[in-house]
Amino acid sequence: MKFDGAQIRHLNQQLRGIPPEEIISWAIEHARRPVLTTNFGPYAAAILHAVTEIRRDIPVIWCDTGYNTPQTYRHAEVLMERLDLNMRIYIPEITAARRDALMGVPDIDDPNHARFTEQVKLEPFRRAMAEHQPDIWFANLRKGQTAHRDTLDILSIGRDGVLKVSPFYHWNDAELDVYLSRNGLPNEHQYFDPTKVLANRECGLHI
Secondary structure, eight states: OOOOHHHHHHHHHHHTTSOHHHHHHHHHHHOSSEEEEOOOOTTHHHHHHHHHHHOTTOEEEEEOOSOOOHHHHHHHHHHHHHTTOEEEEEOOSSOHHHHHHHTOOOOTTSTTHHHHHIIIIIHHHHHHHHHHOOSEEEOOOOTTSOTTGGGOOSEEEOTTSOEEEOTTTTOOHHHHHHHHHHTTOOOOOOOOOTTTOSTTSOOSTTO
C-alpha cells in the first residue's frame, strides 16, 4: 500500500478508537509481506498475541543484541512457545564476548556508543528488513514513550517507505494490563536496552 501524508492523516483519524484487532485485520488484508518486530520487553505479549491471532505465520523479527536481561530471555522463551511464534532471530556479527573484550558497553556519552548501537541493533535490523522486504511492519510503539514517538500515530511511513502499523498506539499501561489479564498473557518489566539506556531515548530503529 502506498499512501501520501494526507491519506495517512485521514486514515489515522478513522482508525482512532478502532479495536487493535480490526486495525490489524485491515492491514493484513492489504499486506503482501507483513512482518512483526519485537524486543520481548514490557507489554510485548499484547501485540505478539493480537497479530498472530489474525496471521499465525507472520514472521516475527527479533534483533537480539546479546545484552538482554536473564528475565527478558526467559520471557522470550515463554512467549515463543506459548504463541508458537514464527521467529526470525538476528544477532550481531560480532559476539558479545568479543565486543566486551574490545570495547565493552559504552555509556551514552561515550563516542563509541554510536558504533556499539550500529553493531548490536541497527546493522542486524537492516539485514532483517533487507531479507524480508516488508510492505507492512507491525510495531509496538505507543504515544508517550518518547518525544519522537509522540509525533507518530497508528500509521506512519518510515524513511524506507514501509507502512508502520502500531495498533496499540493510543493505549495506556492500565488498558494493556487488562488485555494481558483477559488473555492470560505474562508481562516482564526487567528489560534493559543498552543502546537506549534511558527509556525515553530512541535507539534509531524508528527514526
